[in-house]
Amino acid sequence: MMFHAQIAQRAFNTPLLVEPSKAMAFLSGLGPRITGRQLRLAGIEVPPEDMAQAALPARAGILINCVAEQYQQDGQTPFAMADGVAVIEVSGVLVHRGAWIGQSSGQTSYEGIGAQIAAAASNPAVRGIALEIDSFGGEVAGVFDLADAIRAARSAKPVWAFVAEHAFSAGYALASQADRIILPRTGAVGSIGVVVMHADLSGHLSDSGVTVTLIHSGAHKVDGNPYAPLPDPVRARIQGEIDSIRTLFAQTVAAGRGRSLSAEAALATEAECYRGAEAVATGLADEVSDPASAFAAFADVVNRRGLARSAGPGRSPQSQMSKEKMMKPNVSTTSEAPDPETGGDPAPVAPPAPAPVVAPAPAPASDGEAAAFAASMARAEAAELATIGAQAARLGVIIDVAEAVQKGIQPDALRASVLNQLAARGDAAAITVVPPPKSAAPESPLLAAVKRAASAAKPA
Numbered sequence: 001m002m003f004h005a006q007i008a009q010r011a012f013n014t015p016l017l018v019e020p021s022k023a024m025a026f027l028s029g030l031g032p033r034i035t036g037r038q039l040r041l042a043g044i045e046v047p048p049e050d051m052a053q054a055a056l057p058a059r060a061g062i063l064i065n066c067v068a069e070q071y072q073q074d075g076q077t078p079f080a081m082a083d084g085v086a087v088i089e090v091s092g093v094l095v096h097r098g099a100w101i102g103q104s105s106g107q108t109s110y111e112g113i114g115a116q117i118a119a120a121a122s123n124p125a126v127r128g129i130a131l132e133i134d135s136f137g138g139e140v141a142g143v144f145d146l147a148d149a150i151r152a153a154r155s156a157k158p159v160w161a162f163v164a165e166h167a168f169s170a171g172y173a174l175a176s177q178a179d180r181i182i183l184p185r186t187g188a189v190g191s192i193g194v195v196v197m198h199a200d201l202s203g204h205l206s207d208s209g210v211t212v213t214l215i216h217s218g219a220h221k222v223d224g225n226p227y228a229p230l231p232d233p234v235r236a237r238i239q240g241e242i243d244s245i246r247t248l249f250a251q252t253v254a255a256g257r258g259r260s261l262s263a264e265a266a267l268a269t270e271a272e273c274y275r276g277a278e279a280v281a282t283g284l285a286d287e288v289s290d291p292a293s294a295f296a297a298f299a300d301v302v303n304r305r306g307l308a309r310s311a312g313p314g315r316s317p318q319s320q321m322s323k324e325k326m327m328k329p330n331v332s333t334t335s336e337a338p339d340p341e342t343g344g345d346p347a348p349v350a351p352p353a354p355a356p357v358v359a360p361a362p363a364p365a366s367d368g369e370a371a372a373f374a375a376s377m378a379r380a381e382a383a384e385l386a387t388i389g390a391q392a393a394r395l396g397v398i399i400d401v402a403e404a405v406q407k408g409i410q411p412d413a414l415r416a417s418v419l420n421q422l423a424a425r426g427d428a429a430a431i432t433v434v435p436p437p438k439s440a441a442p443e444s445p446l447l448a449a450v451k452r453a454a455s456a457a458k459p460a
Contacts, residue, residue, distance in 0.1 A: 077119065077120075077123065078101045078115055078116050078119050079116045079119065079120055081125075081126070082295075082299070083299040083303065084125070084126065084127040084128065084299065084302060084303050085126070085127065085128045085129070085130050085295070085298065085299050085302060086116070086119075086120035086123070086126045086128070086129050086130065087130045087132055088113060088116045088117065088120065088129065088130070088131055088132065089102055089103060089108065089132050090108055090113060090131055090132065090133045090134075090135055090171060090174055090175075091103050091108055091132070091133070091134045091135055091164070092106040092107050092108050092134075092135060093106060093107045093108070093135070093136075093137075093138045094107070094108055094109075094110060094135055094137060094138025094139065094143065094170045094171065094174075095107050095108070095109050095110070095138055095139055096109070096110055096111075096139045096141040096142035096143075097109070097111065097141075097142070098110070098111060098112060099111060099112075100112050101115060101116065107138075108135070110139075110142035110143060110145070110146045111142070113146060113174070114145075114146050114149050117129065117146075117149055117150055117153050118149070118153075120153070120157065121153040121156045121157055122156075126157060127157065127158075127302040127303060128157055128158045128159070128160070128298060128299070128301070128302030129153060129157050129158070129159045129160075130159075130160055130161075130162055130295060130298060131150070131159065131160070131161040131162065131174065131175065131178055132162050132164055132291075133161055133162065133163050133164060133166075133167045133171055133174065133175050134163070134164035134165050134166055134167075134171075135166065135167065135168065135170070135171030136166055136168045136169065136171065136191075137168050137169025137170040137171050137172075137191065138169075138170045138171075139170065140170070140194065140245055143170045143173050143174070144173070144248060144249075144252055146174060147173050147174055147176070147177045147252050147256065148177075148252075150174060150177035150178065150256075151177040151255060151256050154177075154178070154179055157302075158179055158298075158301070158302055159177070159178045159179050160178055160179060160180045160181075160182065160294075160298050161174075161175040161176075161178035161180070161181045161182070162182050162183075162291050162294060162295060163175060163181065163182065163183035163184070163187045163188075163189060163285070164184075164187070164291065165184070165186065165187050165188070166187070166188055166189075167181075167183070167187075167188075167189045168188070168189070168190065168191040168273060169191040169192070169193065172189050172190060172191060172192065172253070172284070173249060173252055173253065175189065176252070176253040176256040176257050176261075176284075177252075177255075177256035178256070180286045180287065181284070181285040181286050181287075182285070182286065182287045182288075182289055182291070182294040183276065183279060183285050183287075183288060184276070184288070184289070184290055184291060185276045185277075185288055186275065186276065187275065187276060187279075187288075188273050188274065188275040188276075188279070189273070189274060189279050189284050189285055190269060190271070190272055190273040190274045190279070190284055191271050191272075191273050192246070192249055192250060192253060192266050192267070192269055192271055193246055193249070193270070193271025194242040194243075194245045194246045194249065195242070196238055196241075196242055198224055198226070198230050198238075199226045200226060200228070200229050200230065201226045201227055202227055202228050202229060205227065212227040214227065223237070224238065246267070246271075247263075247267070249266075250263040250264075250266035250267045251263045253266045254266060257283065257284075260283045260286070261282075261283040261284060265282075265283060269282070269284075276288050287383075289387055293386075293387050293390045293391070294383075294387065296386065296390060297382075297383040297384075297386035297387050297390070298383065300382070300383075300386045300401075301382055301383055301386075381410075381411065382405055384411045385401050385404055385405060385409075385411055385414060386401050388401075388411060388414050388415055388418065389401040389404075389414075391418075392418045395418075395422065397418050397421050397422065399414065399417075399418070
């Protein structure tokens, strides 16, 4: 508001040297934001369509949320768009009642995220929703309603959560509602807990000679005030409240994660934070991968680039991605290839990056869920194949991922093929030309001269 006041002082009640149309453009775009009310221009004939642009800015709210509609009227989307995927940023401190889209001053509002989710779910051009999350959490108010909205959006579009680095507390509450959670090796998730901070200023005020008297009506009106120590009964009541919220937190996570993480397991983490593969092993995430490769795989899946398929006849969904296969660690292998710059000694070739660590997928609860489960497993398997293809390309091994999917090649088999090609390349580089025997060629004149000189220098 202070910034807006400074603009107002420079724009109104002061001489300006500015072309009238530029002044109109300024007033149309920023005038309502500065004054907080509708502008009425006196003494100037303004076309109705221009006056419409001077309306109050759209706001993200709970009862009426017109931000997405305002963007659509202007031919824009309230989110970034890449390859048919809506990218919605969830970063910084997460707050309730923030009437804006995206991050502002290090904060992201639940209302703004909700407006983007709703717009993406209803936009026919959007084939998938990516949540780009990097947040240590925020306010309780509003987070569970937004979590429900994200989970509901999964019925319309695939929703994947890409943890840029951190998804803690409220950030994880939102991430847990996605179909899939992917984080980098150094990424961390968790902190399924609640905290309330009470500041006791009574000692400081007493030392300063200040006495605060709270005159109140109602026995609990001033419970937890900062001007007195926290009484045990009040502390116990606050503890009970946050325990209930933590239970709701765990239940919300379980609703989003399905059988990967139950409410009991979420509570059992005791608000611990987990990083990388450990997060996958505990069920808090599904895959460890660099965000760029994972996003490319997601785009391939939602755009149906020959990657998504259902289970074939006689092939159960579980056979497509068994628990043993998904949890098997990648085999570390090294090989050598000729140095492309010198053509000389072989240069070490790094092995393919470790395969994404994937959590075991839940089995269908009933026959009615089998088809959806099969499609989910197919998407996960296709995403893994796409990731292997991207890793192989960086090592100079070109793979037709779509063809691999069509032929039913499993990720382990494709990964083994890449390693075999790299090993073959290394074997070829190890073949060297062996010089002929000494007797087959005359001795070098230079070498002969050196030998004679050495012999002459020896004492008799």
